[in-house]
Amino acid sequence: xxxxxxxxxxxxxxxxxxxxxxxxxxxxxxxxxxxxxxxxxxxxxxxxxxxxxxxxxxxxxxxxxxxxxxxxxxxxxxxxxxxxxxxxxxxxxxxxxxxxxxxxxxxxxxxxxxxxxxxxxxxxxxxxxxxxxxxxxxxxxxxxxxxxxxxxxxxxxxxxxxxxxxxxxxxxxxxxxxxxxxxxxxxxxxxxxxxxxxxxxxxxxxxxxxxxxxxxxxxxxxxxxxxxxxxxxxxxxxxxxxxxx
Amino acid sequence: xxxxxxxxxxxxxxxxxxxxxxxxxxxxxxxxxxxxxxxxxxxxxxxxxxxxxxxxxxxxxxxxxxxxxxxxxxxxxxxxxxxxxxxxxxxxxxxxxxxxxxxxxxxxxxxxxxxxxxxxxxxxxxxxxxxxxxxxxxxxxxxxxxxxxxxxxxxxxxxxxxxxxxxxxxxxxxxxxxxxxxxxxxxxxxxxxxxxxxxxxxxxxxxxxxxxxxxxxxxxxxxxxxxxxxxxxxxxxxxxxxxxx
Numbered sequence: 001x002x003x004x005x006x007x008x009x010x011x012x013x014x015x016x017x018x019x020x021x022x023x024x025x026x027x028x029x030x031x032x033x034x035x036x037x038x039x040x041x042x043x044x045x046x047x048x049x050x051x052x053x054x055x056x057x058x059x060x061x062x063x064x065x066x067x068x069x070x071x072x073x074x075x076x077x078x079x080x081x082x083x084x085x086x087x088x089x090x091x092x093x094x095x096x097x098x099x100x101x102x103x104x105x106x107x108x109x110x111x112x113x114x115x116x117x118x119x120x121x122x123x124x125x126x127x128x129x130x131x132x133x134x135x136x137x138x139x140x141x142x143x144x145x146x147x148x149x150x151x152x153x154x155x156x157x158x159x160x161x162x163x164x165x166x167x168x169x170x171x172x173x174x175x176x177x178x179x180x181x182x183x184x185x186x187x188x189x190x191x192x193x194x195x196x197x198x199x200x201x202x203x204x205x206x207x208x209x210x211x212x213x214x215x216x217x218x219x220x221x222x223x224x225x226x227x228x229x230x231x232x233x234x235x236x237x238x239x240x241x242x243x244x245x
Numbered sequence: 246x247x248x249x250x251x252x253x254x255x256x257x258x259x260x261x262x263x264x265x266x267x268x269x270x271x272x273x274x275x276x277x278x279x280x281x282x283x284x285x286x287x288x289x290x291x292x293x294x295x296x297x298x299x300x301x302x303x304x305x306x307x308x309x310x311x312x313x314x315x316x317x318x319x320x321x322x323x324x325x326x327x328x329x330x331x332x333x334x335x336x337x338x339x340x341x342x343x344x345x346x347x348x349x350x351x352x353x354x355x356x357x358x359x360x361x362x363x364x365x366x367x368x369x370x371x372x373x374x375x376x377x378x379x380x381x382x383x384x385x386x387x388x389x390x391x392x393x394x395x396x397x398x399x400x401x402x403x404x405x406x407x408x409x410x411x412x413x414x415x416x417x418x419x420x421x422x423x424x425x426x427x428x429x430x431x432x433x434x435x436x437x438x439x440x441x442x443x444x445x446x447x448x449x450x451x452x453x454x455x456x457x458x459x460x461x462x463x464x465x466x467x468x469x470x471x472x473x474x475x476x477x478x479x480x481x482x483x484x485x486x487x488x489x490x
Contacts, residue, residue: 016266017265019266020263020264020265021264022262025262084371085369086371087361087371088373091365092368092369092482092484093485095368095369095477108364108369110263110365116329116331119331123340124330124337126329127333127336129390129393131377132374134373138486139485139486139487140374141487144401152376152397233344235351237337238337240338242386
């Protein structure tokens with residue numbers, strides 16, 4: 001019997017070199033590549049023989065079902081996600097919806113999420129325990145986000161913020177900073193990376209006090225150090241432990 | 246003038262296909278590859294023309310200086326880390342020690358850390374906000390680890406545990422579970438992956454109550470779900486938000 005298989009592939013920040021060899025090989029073998037328009041545009045030229053299926057923003061469920069139907073029809077199919085396939089990615093939804101496609105196997109292929117690619121740009125901000133928090137309140141009550149910010153700040157996690165702002169949520173990063181500042185020193189080392197892995201990539205180092213008025217958009221990833229994090233030249237470094245152990 | 250450069254390269258879980266294309270290309274171009282013996286053994290056969298420099302476990306500082314000296318001598322050099330170069334990796338220490346080698350540029354190349362590779366094996370446990378905590382108290386006081394476990398549990402983060410056990414710390418996972426159980430339901434969904442990306446890779450799904458007596462070693466990565474995490478067949482899934490928003 002013909003094997004029916006859907007690959008959920010994390011493509012990393014965008015450039016082909018930032019994909020894993022496995023992700024690149026699988027996309028090269030797929031007859032169909034499905035995804036959000038913007039991500040499909042990033043990889044389209046690399047796989048000229050594939051058929052591309054796109055859906056606009058927010059139509060995640062439709063995108064998964066489209067990809068599952070393609071795989072179930074016998075076409076080797078990949079559903080691509082930016083960054084990792086699992087971290088705020090489509091893998092969970094696809095696995096859930098796959099219950100209606102019992103003959104189709106799902107394989108999840110990890111990718112470099114923004115915490116890692118952005119971290120490498122800044123130096124080594126994630127050298128010790130860290131928390132990843134999305135500031136998007138589309139599917140999560142703001143109270144839950146606030147509780148997580150508070151507890152991550154209190155227990156000295158390095159914090160990596162995804163979706164720190166969007167057109168509708170332009171003040172969310174400032175709101176988050178005001179919560180963090182209740183528990184953390186305004187001199188806490190922070191870094192901000194925009195458009196990771198693309199030609200417009202930029203990075204900035206600043207303190208938590210300065211971060212409150214920093215300019216962030218939906219292509220920004222924000223890093224807030226722990227109490228040991230320091231700057232060395234133009235790099236942000238969190239040591240692998242505490243000095244006085 | 247000759248360019249002097251040291252690459253800190255995350256090689257992912259171990260197999261060549263799990264490296265990024267960039268990491269593989271850079272390692273192929275390097276004259277010298279430095280690292281901990283076990284990680285060098287994983288990649289040695291892929292780059293037959295490189296010279297390999299190894300140091301045993303715990304000699305992280307010596308390893309960095311050895312790699313920095315090689316790069317400073319004009320040899321294109323990489324220092325490899327398992328998983329990501331930054332997440333509990335060598336990038337921070339190398340950047341710090343590089344202050345004594347002002348002519349040598351450092352470039353950090355990210356890799357797939359165990360939270361991502363292990364997550365992909367289990368399904369999609371990291372679909373929502375998560376905290377990564379190492380249970381190793383070699384460089385971190387146990388009280389800090391305990392505080393982070395408590396606050397991550399209280400604020401419903403998905404939790405990914407690195408270094409859950411070693412020969413000397415055989416009961417640390419059980420100790421961590423007892424702290425988590427004070428704040429989280431014993432039915433909380435958990436998963437455990439051993440030897441990620443290697444031929445002996447295994448995975449197990451269980452509840453937090455069962456995790457307390459689970460068998461973990463230094464090659465194990467542990468995932469503790471949030472209150473929405475569920476099992477679907479043999480997969481662990483954390484939805485991208487909360488049902489009742």
